Each structure stands twice: as C-alpha cells, then as structure tokens.
Amino acid sequence: MIGERIRSLRKERNLSLSELAERADIAKSYLSAIERNIQHNPSIQVIEKLANVFEIPIQYLLPPEDVADTSLELDPEWLQLAKEAADSGISKEEFSQFLEYQKWRKQQSK
Incomplete structure (x- = not known):
C-alpha cells in the first residue's frame, strides 16, 4: 500500500525514481523496492523524508487505521514517556539515536 501511494505521488509530480531518491536522500534501489512492495515496511524516517519531498503530511503515506496492525497496543506508560x-x-531523531x-550497549554486554 505504501509503495503504491509513493509511486502514484511520484508520477503525479513527474518525478523519476532517481529524482525522488536523490531529493529524499535515500537509495534508489531501496525506493524501487518500496514502490514494488518488496520492501513493504520502510522505516518511519524514510517515510518522513518522502513526505517532506512531496510536501504532504506523513499520515498520508501510512496505512489507514482500520488496516494497520492493532495487535500491538502501546502500554499507557510508554505513551506517557514518549509524550x-x-x-x-527531545526530537524524534535524538530519541531514535x-x-x-x-x-x-545491550548487544555489547552479551
């Protein structure tokens, strides 16, 4: 689904795969895999970069709520910590880092 939306937006804006990849600062091969639904779960950072290029809200590229996996409900304490x-x-990038x-660190201690 995400790949179809990205391809549709790219074509609407008359962008080649290379142009979009360059503007979003992502690998052309990775973008191609997303569009062809080979990579059907791109990172939120990649989706955010693409949304920025298209100048659209990130939610437009995400699956609709009724299709999203609701089996992973967040614990209210995690939501409070994120808030x-x-x-x-703290920016999303800092939190991600x-x-x-x-x-x-956890991997190093094993």
Missing part, C-alpha cells in the same frame, strides 16, 4: 520526551524538547545506542 514527556516530546514535551521536554538514544534507542540505537541502548540497543548497541
């Missing part, structure tokens, strides 16, 4: 992080001025660092 507190955002309210304190922190998580990557924690994963790395």
Whole structure:
C-alpha cells in the first residue's frame, strides 16, 4: 500500500525514481523496492523524508487505521514517556539515536 501511494505521488509530480531518491536522500534501489512492495515496511524516517519531498503530511503515506496492525497496543506508560520526551524538547531523531545506542550497549554486554 505504501509503495503504491509513493509511486502514484511520484508520477503525479513527474518525478523519476532517481529524482525522488536523490531529493529524499535515500537509495534508489531501496525506493524501487518500496514502490514494488518488496520492501513493504520502510522505516518511519524514510517515510518522513518522502513526505517532506512531496510536501504532504506523513499520515498520508501510512496505512489507514482500520488496516494497520492493532495487535500491538502501546502500554499507557510508554505513551506517557514518549509524550514527556516530546514535551521536554527531545526530537524524534535524538530519541531514535538514544534507542540505537541502548540497543548497541545491550548487544555489547552479551
């Protein structure tokens, strides 16, 4: 679904695959895989980059709520922690980097 939306938007705007990949700063091969639904779960960072190029809200590229996987409901405490992080001025990128660092630390301690 995401791939179909991206391809449709790209064609509406008369962009080649190469042009869109360059503007979004993602690999052309990765973008191609997304559009062909080979890579059907791109990262939120990639989706955000594409939404920025298209100048649309990120939600437009995400699956509709009724189609999204609702089996993974977030614990209210996790939601509160994310809200507190955002309210304190921590950017999504900083939070993502922190998580990557924690994963790395955990892996190093094994």
